[in-house]
Amino acid sequence: MFGYYLELALRSLKRSKALTALMVLAVAMGIGACMTTLTVLHVVSGDPIPEKSHALFTPQLEPRDKDNGFYSRGEPPEQVSWQDGMALLKAHRADRQVLMTGGMAPVQPANPSQDPFFVHARYTTAEFFAMFDVPLKYGHTWSATEDERRERIAVISSDLNEKLFHGEDSTGRTVRFNGADLRVIGVIEPWRPHPHFYDLNAGNYAESEDVYMPLGTARDIRGPRAGSRDCWGVGANVEETTLETSNCTWLQLWVEIDDPAHVAAYKAFLVHYSEDQRAAGRFLMPVNVRLRNVVEWLDFQKVVPSDVHLQVWLALGFFVVCLVNTVGLMLAKFMRRSAEVGVRRALGASRGAVFAQLVTEAGIVGVAGGVGGLLLALCGLWMVRQQPDQYASLAHLDMDMLVATFAVAIGATVVAGLLPAWRACQITPALQLKSQ
Amino acid sequence: MLDIRPILSTLHRHKVTAVLLVLEIALTCAIVCNAVFLVRQRLDWMHISSGVDEANVVDVRPVNIGDTPDMHGRINGTLAALRTIPGVDQVTLANQIPLGKESWNSGIKLDPNVVAPVMNVTNYYGENLLPTLGAEMLEGRNFRSDEYAWLDDITGGSKDVIIPHVAIVTKFVADRLFEGHALGKTIYYDDIPLQIIGVTQDIARPNVNDRATTYGSIFLPVRMTEGLGATYVFHTKPGQADSVIKAAVAKLREMDPNRVILSKRHYSDVRDTFFASDRAMTRLLVGVCIALLIVTALGIVGLASFWVSQRRRQIGVRRALGATRGDVLRYFQTENFLLATMGIVLGMLLAYGINIVLMVRYELPRLPVTYLPLGAVVLWLLGQAAVYAPAQRASRVPPVEATRGN
Numbered sequence: 001m002f003g004y005y006l007e008l009a010l011r012s013l014k015r016s017k018a019l020t021a022l023m024v025l026a027v028a029m030g031i032g033a034c035m036t037t038l039t040v041l042h043v044v045s046g047d048p049i050p051e052k053s054h055a056l057f058t059p060q061l062e063p064r065d066k067d068n069g070f071y072s073r074g075e076p077p078e079q080v081s082w083q084d085g086m087a088l089l090k091a092h093r094a095d096r097q098v099l100m101t102g103g104m105a106p107v108q109p110a111n112p113s114q115d116p117f118f119v120h121a122r123y124t125t126a127e128f129f130a131m132f133d134v135p136l137k138y139g140h141t142w143s144a145t146e147d148e149r150r151e152r153i154a155v156i157s158s159d160l161n162e163k164l165f166h167g168e169d170s171t172g173r174t175v176r177f178n179g180a181d182l183r184v185i186g187v188i189e190p191w192r193p194h195p196h197f198y199d200l201n202a203g204n205y206a207e208s209e210d211v212y213m214p215l216g217t218a219r220d221i222r223g224p225r226a227g228s229r230d231c232w233g234v235g236a237n238v239e240e241t242t243l244e245t246s247n248c249t250w251l252q253l254w255v256e257i258d259d260p261a262h263v264a265a266y267k268a269f270l271v272h273y274s275e276d277q278r279a280a281g282r283f284l285m286p287v288n289v290r291l292r293n294v295v296e297w298l299d300f301q302k303v304v305p306s307d308v309h310l311q312v313w314l315a316l317g318f319f320v321v322c323l324v325n326t327v328g329l330m331l332a333k334f335m336r337r338s339a340e341v342g343v344r345r346a347l348g349a350s351r352g353a354v355f356a357q358l359v360t361e362a363g364i365v366g367v368a369g370g371v372g373g374l375l376l377a378l379c380g381l382w383m384v385r386q387q388p389d390q391y392a393s394l395a396h397l398d399m400d401m402l403v404a405t406f407a408v409a410i411g412a413t414v415v416a417g418l419l420p421a422w423r424a425c426q427i428t429p430a431l432q433l434k435s436q
Numbered sequence: 437m438l439d440i441r442p443i444l445s446t447l448h449r450h451k452v453t454a455v456l457l458v459l460e461i462a463l464t465c466a467i468v469c470n471a472v473f474l475v476r477q478r479l480d481w482m483h484i485s486s487g488v489d490e491a492n493v494v495d496v497r498p499v500n501i502g503d504t505p506d507m508h509g510r511i512n513g514t515l516a517a518l519r520t521i522p523g524v525d526q527v528t529l530a531n532q533i534p535l536g537k538e539s540w541n542s543g544i545k546l547d548p549n550v551v552a553p554v555m556n557v558t559n560y561y562g563e564n565l566l567p568t569l570g571a572e573m574l575e576g577r578n579f580r581s582d583e584y585a586w587l588d589d590i591t592g593g594s595k596d597v598i599i600p601h602v603a604i605v606t607k608f609v610a611d612r613l614f615e616g617h618a619l620g621k622t623i624y625y626d627d628i629p630l631q632i633i634g635v636t637q638d639i640a641r642p643n644v645n646d647r648a649t650t651y652g653s654i655f656l657p658v659r660m661t662e663g664l665g666a667t668y669v670f671h672t673k674p675g676q677a678d679s680v681i682k683a684a685v686a687k688l689r690e691m692d693p694n695r696v697i698l699s700k701r702h703y704s705d706v707r708d709t710f711f712a713s714d715r716a717m718t719r720l721l722v723g724v725c726i727a728l729l730i731v732t733a734l735g736i737v738g739l740a741s742f743w744v745s746q747r748r749r750q751i752g753v754r755r756a757l758g759a760t761r762g763d764v765l766r767y768f769q770t771e772n773f774l775l776a777t778m779g780i781v782l783g784m785l786l787a788y789g790i791n792i793v794l795m796v797r798y799e800l801p802r803l804p805v806t807y808l809p810l811g812a813v814v815l816w817l818l819g820q821a822a823v824y825a826p827a828q829r830a831s832r833v834p835p836v837e838a839t840r841g842n
Contacts, residue, residue: 018738019738019741019742022734022735022737022738025734026731026734026735029727029731030731033724033727105499105501106499106501106696108501115696116501116696117696118499118696118698178501179501224499224663224664238591239588239591239592240664306798307713307717310474310717310798311717311720314467314471314720314721314724315724317463317466317467318467318724318727318728318731320463321460321463321464321467321728321731321732322731324456324459324460324463324735325460325731325732325734325735325738327456328453328456328457328460328735328738328739329735329738329739329742331452331453331456332453332738332739332742332743333742335742335746336742336745336746387712387713387716388709388712388713388716389712389713389716419452423452
């Protein structure tokens with residue numbers, strides 16, 4: 001039966017080409033706009049590390065000596081100081097813990113004819129790679145021992161490996177970073193979590209770093225920091241080289257707690273630590289700790305740009321207009337065929353059969369609109385990628401969105417066709433036959 | 437006008453289609469009004485003044501590899517060499533530039549005993565930065581050369597360095613904190629008292645994250661050192677910007693091959709980058725508005741054509757009874773006018789509804805009333821234009837159609 005409806009539908013669509021084209025165009029434009037913006041939303045609001053996001057937490061403490069409510073609004077700082085970071089790192093109270101900061105410096109290629117170029121770096125303690133599931137291509141990463149010894153070693157990205165060593169296994173070779181020689185001990189596979197959740201100072205959708213080295217090593221070679229630092233007390237009089245002993249927060253601390261039952265215990269530990277620091281006179285403010293997991297953290301930091309939400313609403317509005325338009329046109333088209341429906345009804349077709357046939361017709365418009373919408377969405381995403389925003393380069397249609405495009409296109413058009421089809425099958429056969 | 441009653445009774449028989457058309461016009465009206473308003477907001481924002489003499493300012497940002505001994509002498513030498521470049525009016529090493537990416541901020545206070553700062557401002561460092569940016573002093577004076585201190589001496593805590601105790605503020609800061617009478621007053625920066633010796637025109641801060649304090653900038657007599665985002669800023673003679681950039685880059689490289697040039701740009705590039713995503717959003721909004729209007733127009737054409745073809749006999753009868761072609765044309769145009777009016781009225785209500793949501797969620801101002809008549813005119817014209825071709829076709833229906841069976 002469906003085959004027959006399909007044939008009837010195709011025939012009818014061919015009969016009024018202009019009207020059909022208008023409907024398909026409207027659906028395609030609406031779908032194209034919606035899918036473009038929804039894909040962007042999907043990309044920017046995704047979970048950067050789905051297998052582990054519930055187990056990774058960033059502890060926040062209140063170490064400041066006075067409340068300048070101006071910046072904090074009751075929230076502890078987003079980063080930690082060297083003293084607190086080191087103390088929490090060495091306490092080993094979570095399954096894994098990592099203390100780090102971002103950096104940026106020139107790399108000088110061995111070949112002197114090649115100009116130095118800038119790379120982003122991560123100065124981090126050893127468990128970074130295990131904690132964030134960073135895939136390794138060659139060599140190995142380092143351990144707490146190398147952190148302790150502040151060894152001149154680095155793990156580099158495959159991009160940098162390509163640029164400096166033509167993609168070969170470069171372990172044992174040397175990278176000249178900010179004038180210091182670092183021995184390459186590992187190369188990682190391409191890896192780019194987005195959002196760049198572990199350090200949003202780099203930019204919410206920043207690319208991942210090209211050079212990773214032990215935090216202590218970076219301090220020894222005076223690796224230039226890239227990120228924010230917030231100081232209190234006599235904050236302006238702090239030099240970059242004395243950050244370890246100053247009242248500044250400038251490091252990111254992340255911990256992994258695999259067993260959800262241990263989260264409360266870790267939070268209690270943070271409270272306990274803060275109380276100890278208050279007792280010692282280091283912390284002067286009331287104890288104020290936070291332990292947010294990845295998703296809560298991204299939410300708290302309002303990572304998804306508000307323009308993206310606005311665009312989605314705009315596109316949905318546009319889609320609704322397109323659908324209303326399609327309903328109107330479809331109604332016009334179906335009503336025009338009153339006579340045909342009358343004849344079919346008179347010849348014994350049930351209301352259900354007529355209804356099914358007309359809805360099939362709507363579905364075909366939906367499929368055609370979906371194809372058109374897909375093309376427009378690809379076009380739209382290409383335009384998004386030309387935009388300057390950091391997240392723009394991520395805007396690609398994935399399989400989920402592809403399936404969603406067709407599902408939405410067909411679903412919406414069928415829904416749009418329900419009212420016209422229902423109206424059309426209310427036609428009394430006798431009346432139509434008479435007027436013939 | 438006489439046609440209105442029969443039109444209404446005809447529409448009554450096509451309730452669903454008429455309602456759909458009204459709905460479509462209403463939605464379009466509501467979305468377009470708000471989108472145009474958003475575009476207006478963005479355009480206003482994109483045209484704010486930076487306070488910089490934009491045509492004649494360029495900056496070149498070098499970064500050094502490794503440590504550099506004798507920083508002060510090196511910078512003085514570099515500045516002296518850069519000053520000899522033809523076309524250079526002024527040159528300085530600044531910590532940041534208006535509407536740039538990185539920013540140096542702090543909270544300032546009016547009373548050292550009060551814990552909370554009264555305003556968050558950005559701090560500009562760099563000898564002679566104000567004339568280099570081409571900024572005008574409104575009151576007071578610029579810094580004297582003996583008032584300057586080197587940044588690293590201050591942060592290094594050298595005992596023989598006199599920490600500056602003077603500052604220049606923008607008009608915005610003067611107005612907000614001292615009702616315009618800022619000269620001679622004291623502000624506290626990290627508990628250091630600073631006497632205001634000058635008020636300059638408004639100069640935007642870099643990395644604006646709160647538009648209400650876009651011009652919250654203060655200038656301190658601090659000589660910037662290289663590194664940490666420091667950039668050489670030039671004020672060039674008219675039309676010499678390009679040649680200055682080229683010569684400056686060559687000179688910086690020649691003086692020290694270990695310098696990597698991180699960026700070199702006209703001030704207009706800084707501005708373009710700063711507003712790039714607003715510009716993209718504006719284009720998108722305009723694009724959606726145009727697409728919406730097209731879709732709505734096509735919808736009107738489609739439905740009107742359908743109505744015309746349905747009413748051929750009725751039109752024929754009217755023609756046979758003496759209606760002129762003009763009467764028929766006017767009939768369809770009036771019909772569209774009525775539908776559009778209903779859509780516009782509904783659309784205006786909807787527009788205000790959407791605006792309220794935007795006000796709450798995105799802190800947007802209220803939609804100005806002037807948008808309503810403008811939106812109405814646009815949609816009326818759009819409707820009339822869209823209905824014209826089908827109405828023309830209707831007017832060409834011959835009277836003989838009255839005798840046909842259909």
